[in-house]
Amino acid sequence: xxxxxxxxxxxxxxxxxxxxxxxxxxxxxxxxxxxxxxxxxxxxxxxxxxxxxxxxxxxxxxxxxxxxxxxxxxxxxxxxxxxxxxxxxxxxxxxxxxxxxxxxxxxxxxxxxxxxxxxxxxxxxxxxxxxxxxxxxxxxxxxxxxxxxxxxxxxxxxxxxxxxxxxxxxxxxxxxxxxxxxxxxxxxxxxxxxxxxxxxxxxxxxxxxxxxxxxxxxxxxxxxxxxxxxxxxxxxxxxxxxxxxxxxxxxxxxxxxxxxxxxxxxxxxxxxxxxxxxxxxxxxxxxxxxxxxxxxxxxxxxxxxxxxxxxxxxx
Amino acid sequence: xxxxxxxxxxxxxxxxxxxxxxxxxxxxxxxxxxxxxxxxxxxxxxxxxxxxxxxxxxxxxxxxxxxxxxxxxxxxxxxxxxxxxxxxxxxxxxxxxxxxxxxxxxxxxxxxxxxxxxxxxxxxxxxxxxxxxxxxxxxxxxxxxxxxxxxxxxxxxxxxxxxxxxxxxxxxxxxxxxxxxxxxxxxxxxxxxxxxxxxxxxxxxxxxxxxxxxxxxxxxxxxxxxxxxxxxxxxxxxxxxxxxxxxxxxxxxxxxxxxxxxxxxxxxxxxxxxxxxxxxxxxxxxxxxxxxxxx
Numbered sequence: 001x002x003x004x005x006x007x008x009x010x011x012x013x014x015x016x017x018x019x020x021x022x023x024x025x026x027x028x029x030x031x032x033x034x035x036x037x038x039x040x041x042x043x044x045x046x047x048x049x050x051x052x053x054x055x056x057x058x059x060x061x062x063x064x065x066x067x068x069x070x071x072x073x074x075x076x077x078x079x080x081x082x083x084x085x086x087x088x089x090x091x092x093x094x095x096x097x098x099x100x101x102x103x104x105x106x107x108x109x110x111x112x113x114x115x116x117x118x119x120x121x122x123x124x125x126x127x128x129x130x131x132x133x134x135x136x137x138x139x140x141x142x143x144x145x146x147x148x149x150x151x152x153x154x155x156x157x158x159x160x161x162x163x164x165x166x167x168x169x170x171x172x173x174x175x176x177x178x179x180x181x182x183x184x185x186x187x188x189x190x191x192x193x194x195x196x197x198x199x200x201x202x203x204x205x206x207x208x209x210x211x212x213x214x215x216x217x218x219x220x221x222x223x224x225x226x227x228x229x230x231x232x233x234x235x236x237x238x239x240x241x242x243x244x245x246x247x248x249x250x251x252x253x254x255x256x257x258x259x260x261x262x263x264x265x266x267x268x269x270x271x272x273x274x275x276x277x278x279x280x281x282x283x284x285x286x287x288x289x290x291x292x293x294x295x296x297x298x299x300x301x302x303x304x305x306x307x308x309x310x311x312x313x314x315x
Numbered sequence: 316x317x318x319x320x321x322x323x324x325x326x327x328x329x330x331x332x333x334x335x336x337x338x339x340x341x342x343x344x345x346x347x348x349x350x351x352x353x354x355x356x357x358x359x360x361x362x363x364x365x366x367x368x369x370x371x372x373x374x375x376x377x378x379x380x381x382x383x384x385x386x387x388x389x390x391x392x393x394x395x396x397x398x399x400x401x402x403x404x405x406x407x408x409x410x411x412x413x414x415x416x417x418x419x420x421x422x423x424x425x426x427x428x429x430x431x432x433x434x435x436x437x438x439x440x441x442x443x444x445x446x447x448x449x450x451x452x453x454x455x456x457x458x459x460x461x462x463x464x465x466x467x468x469x470x471x472x473x474x475x476x477x478x479x480x481x482x483x484x485x486x487x488x489x490x491x492x493x494x495x496x497x498x499x500x501x502x503x504x505x506x507x508x509x510x511x512x513x514x515x516x517x518x519x520x521x522x523x524x525x526x527x528x529x530x531x532x533x534x535x536x537x538x539x540x541x542x543x544x545x546x547x548x549x550x551x552x553x554x555x556x557x558x559x560x561x562x563x564x565x566x567x568x569x570x571x572x573x574x575x576x577x578x579x580x581x582x583x584x585x586x587x588x589x590x591x592x593x594x595x596x597x598x599x600x601x602x603x604x605x606x607x608x609x610x
Binding site for chain 2: 018019022037044045047112117127128133254276288299
């Protein structure tokens with residue numbers, strides 16, 4: 001190609017000239033990029049600069065430039081305080097149990113749906129399964145509260161099985177099961193989309209060949225279907241593991257209360273409470289930074305593994 | 316296709332039954348709220364368990380109360396304003412960024428791509444972001460709800476992936492005709508990318524429709540005139556302040572229909588979504604598929 005030849009020559013041209021030519025040719029693209037980049041700089045990168053608050057005794061009157069630096073005091077205060085271990089334990093337990101219980105369901109659902117012959121039934125079931133995804137967290141937690149009040153449905157069911165402790169929503173031992181269970185309910189259908197499409201991509205000739213070889217339905221699932229979606233499963237699992245320290249606060253703070261803090265309070269919800277409710281800005285920022293850094297490291301490791309095992313990676 | 320054995324037939328029956336049960340589990344919580352909202356209020360407060368049919372005589376009293384309440388109506392209008400404004404803002408910035416990142420031979424492209432992608436894996440966090448919004452003078456204004464969070468890197472990547480699939484010949488032809496990047500974007504890329512634009516619009520719109528958190532922290536003085544629907548819903552249902560929010564309607568009705576207010580408010584916020592989601596879900600499926608190609 002002619003282009004390759006001209007590019008080879010360009011390497012000889014100095015970097016300055018290259019940039020000048022690029023700016024002349026692509027100035028309109030850079031003008032376009034200016035707007036979204038300005039947005040990210042203001043709302044993402046300037047806040048990153050604000051992280052220095054974590055190392056200060058931040059005073060909102062003095063501002064970032066006038067506040068006193070205190071080194072790692074805020075971090076030490078958190079690590080030595082009573083909340084650190086509780087937050088860490090709850091964060092890990094919610095995300096690990098969440099992964100353990102919520103990961104298999106979309107796969108099983110996709111496999112079951114894959115066995116359905118009637119196209120119409122399949123379509124309707126699939127559409128219904130997306131319904132909870134479109135409901136807001138506020139509504140999901142509202143309905144959950146209604147089901148878990150003293151005479152609510154789930155409390156009644158628990159009572160039927162011999163649990164007589166009253167409203168489930170205000171009891172610490174029920175918080176995590178309810179949190180994870182409602183997450184499964186909300187995301188099962190949506191999370192199954194990717195597996196359903198992976199299943200649809202399996203070559204039908206493989207099944208025909210297997211039938212000729214005398215393989216039954218079960219053997220077909222074991223030797224064709226599962227290997228066919230194995231790579232999708234592995235990649236998603238690793239990406240999910242990369243999020244292990246990342247439990248969002250939005251649903252937690254709608255659901256929890258002082259009576260359930262013991263099992264409900266995660267790092268991010270504590271960041272919210274300390275920062276927004278108590279207005280202890282530096283302390284909150286320090287805890288947030290600790291969480292972000294750990295997140296970043298875990299994500300990095302997960303991504304490296306993912307790239308090694310398969311071709312899929314975030315970057 | 317192939318003859319089915321008895322075992323397969325039995326499996327098919329159980330599979331169908333299982334999937335039907337599951338479908339009911341997906342629907343029942345919403346159904347319960349819907350039936351509760353039109354039940355006899357006295358029976359609702361006494362009832363326990365699932366409400367499958369309206370208890371007692373069906374009534375629209377709860378809805379009458381909710382729809383006549385100006386706090387709820389105002390927050391409904393606010394949500395519409397927030398959804399439209401932040402979707403438009405997000406979409407415009409999203410298209411610009413995606414177009415730039417889909418072009419080849421751009422010297423600073425990797426830097427731009429890095430600046431976009433890095434926001435996905437690291438951020439300043441809750442308080443530093445709050446301080447920026449505060450210093451911009453956005454606290455207690457609509458801007459604080461519309462602008463922060465209006466643009467997300469993930470959606471840019473989705474759109475870029477889709478833009479990259481447009482055949483290069485289309486660009487070449489336009490360039491020969493003397494079209495610049497703005498014209499190419501407007502007259503060629505956007506018209507052939509209606510599907511991905513629909514996906515992104517829906518992603519942004521639904522995210523904002525369901526949002527409550529930024530409003531709860533940025534409306535520091537809790538000015539109800541600016542509340543989005545989800546925040547009003549949270550006050551009524553989760554913080555049980557239906558008194559202060561709804562009580563200004565005529566007092567007697569509130570007393571009678573109080574048990575229905577929660578259910579009716581939930582329904583009012585959920586119904587629009589329930590009506591449109593079957594028609595838009597295919598766009599979400601498309602979005603997931605594009606995302607899985609290049610996450």
